[in-house]
Amino acid sequence: MAAQRSAAVLPLPRFLADALRAAFVLVLPLLLWCQSAAAITAPELRGQRSVQDLQPDMHGRNLQQQEFLKANLEGFDFSESDLRGAVFNTANLQGANLHAADLEDAVAFASRFDNADLSDAVLRNAMLMNSKFAGSVIDGADFTDAVLDLPQQKALCERAGGTNARTGVNTRDSLNCR
Structure with missing residues (x-):
C-alpha cells in the first residue's frame, strides 16, 4: 500500500492574519464598487459611446x-x-x-x-x-x-x-x- 502523505497546515502568524483580514475588509467594497459598467468598459468602447453623440x-x-x-x-x-x-x-x-x-x-x-x-x-x-x-x-x-x-x-x-x-x-x- 502506498503511504499516504499528510500535509501539515501551519497557522499563520497573528500579524499576518490580521493584515489579510484588514486588506479584505478594505478591498471588498472597492471590488463591489468596480462592478459598475463604466468602470469595466474598455476605453475604446467608451470612446465609441462619445462618438455616437x-x-x-x-x-x-x-x-x-x-x-x-x-x-x-x-x-x-x-x-x-x-x-x-x-x-x-x-x-x-x-x-x-x-x-x-x-x-x-x-x-x-x-x-x-x-x-x-x-x-x-x-x-x-x-x-x-x-x-x-x-x-x-x-x-x-x-x-x-x-x-x-x-x-x-x-x-x-x-x-x-x-x-x-x-x-x-x-x-x-x-x-x-x-
Whole structure:
C-alpha cells in the first residue's frame, strides 16, 4: 500500500492574519464598487459611446475630457469648443474646423490634423506625439508646452505666424521656433 502523505497546515502568524483580514475588509467594497459598467468598459468602447453623440456641427460645445478614440471626425466643426483634456488617440481630424478651440491638456497620439483649421486654438500642454499636421492652418495657435515630434515642430515653424487672441502668445514663440 502506498503511504499516504499528510500535509501539515501551519497557522499563520497573528500579524499576518490580521493584515489579510484588514486588506479584505478594505478591498471588498472597492471590488463591489468596480462592478459598475463604466468602470469595466474598455476605453475604446467608451470612446465609441462619445462618438455616437457627435454631430458634424459641434461649434461651441463643452466637450471637456471626452474620448474620441479611433474616431473619424473628418471635416467636423469643433470651432470655439471646449475640448480641454479630451483624448483623440488615432483619430482622423483631417479638414476639421478647430478655430479658437480650447485643446489645453488634450491628448492626440497618432492623430491626423491634415488641412485642419487650428487658427487661434489653444493647445497648451497638449500631447501630440506621432500626430500629423500637413497643410493645417495654425495662425495664432498657442502650442505652449505641447509635446510634438521634432519633424512636425519644424514643419509647423515654417508656416507659424500670428498671436493667439485669447492667450496673447505668439505662435512661433509657443513652438520654440528659431
